[in-house]
Amino acid sequence: MAGTKLSLLDLGRMDVDDGFFIRGCNAAVVSDPHPQYDRRHIAVVASVIEHPTAGPILFDTGCARHAEDEWPAPAWEAFPLNVYEEEHHLDKALEAAGYGIDEIRAVVMGHLHLDHAGGLEHFRGTNVPIYAHELEIKEHYYAVATKEDIGAYLPSDLNWQLNWQPIHRDETELFDGITVRHMPGHTPGLLTMQVETQNSGHFMLTSDLYHVRDLFEQDGLTQGWLGRDSHNWHRSHRWMRQLQHRYSATMVYGHDATVIEELKTQAKQFA
Numbered sequence: 632m633a634g635t636k637l638s639l640l641d642l643g644r645m646d647v648d649d650g651f652f653i654r655g656c657n658a659a660v661v662s663d664p665h666p667q668y669d670r671r672h673i674a675v676v677a678s679v680i681e682h683p684t685a686g687p688i689l690f691d692t693g694c695a696r697h698a699e700d701e702w703p704a705p706a707w708e709a710f711p712l713n714v715y716e717e718e719h720h721l722d723k724a725l726e727a728a729g730y731g732i733d734e735i736r737a738v739v740m741g742h743l744h745l746d747h748a749g750g751l752e753h754f755r756g757t758n759v760p761i762y763a764h765e766l767e768i769k770e771h772y773y774a775v776a777t778k779e780d781i782g783a784y785l786p787s788d789l790n791w792q793l794n795w796q797p798i799h800r801d802e803t804e805l806f807d808g809i810t811v812r813h814m815p816g817h818t819p820g821l822l823t824m825q826v827e828t829q830n831s832g833h834f835m836l837t838s839d840l841y842h843v844r845d846l847f848e849q850d851g852l853t854q855g856w857l858g859r860d861s862h863n864w865h866r867s868h869r870w871m872r873q874l875q876h877r878y879s880a881t882m883v884y885g886h887d888a889t890v891i892e893e894l895k896t897q898a899k900q901f902a
């Protein structure tokens with residue numbers, strides 16, 4: 632839509648075993664019985680979209696400001712936020728993009744894992760609508776309550792003082808030129824968001840449908856240890872491939888440092 636502007640937010644860096652992202656990449660096989668356990672330098676990526684009628688909208692919110700204190704020790708061991716300066720905190724990154732956190736009028740959550748939902752701490756007790764898929768809100772409670780997936784989901788992020796707005800359908804045009812789609816696999820209620828700009832074309836904000844670009848760009852790969860449901864992931868992946876082709880969309884991944892660095896070099900803001 633004319634007047635829509637998109638800025639990417641760079642919310643820190645981690646060094647993480649590649650096996651979390653790419654299934655079998657570090658596996659010991661006959662031809663390579665003692666593989667090297669590669670760690671990948673990844674980013675925490677969110678976006679802010681200035682929409683002419685709906686105002687500034689956030690897609691994903693990154694980690695809590697005091698993530699190291701709030702995360703369970705095993706989560707920090709596997710996913711240490713080893714570059715997390717002031718500039719990577721959500722409010723400061725928004726300021727650098729030209730927005731006060733108080734100006735945000737809506738938040739769309741790709742999913743509710745701790746490295747995406749931590750920034751919701753800024754919206755507790757406010758009336759700002761927090762859009763998330765119904766199944767993701769339910770999964771969050773179940774994962775924490777049963778302790779089946781506590782660590783990936785944090786009790787502190789599941790806050791009733793947030794103005795939760797569930798999304799129920801597979802595809803919803805939330806605002807003019809902004810469409811969210813239910814694409815499960817990494818989590819049961821993952822949402823991706825398509826944003827149309829006038830001159831820079833379409834963007835697909837994919838949260839952790841793809842942590843890194845390889846999963847989308849290379850045939851035959853499947854999500855690694857972070858994948859929960861590979862059948863549904865492949866269904867979502869095929870749909871996204873068709874959509875990307877249809878709209879010639881620019882892909883933005885949940886954690887690919889090379890992509891955010893390339894896009895930020897191209898433009899501070901896409902319009």
Ligand SMILES: [Zn+2]
Pocket residue numbers: 744746747839885886
């Ligand atoms: Zn993530």
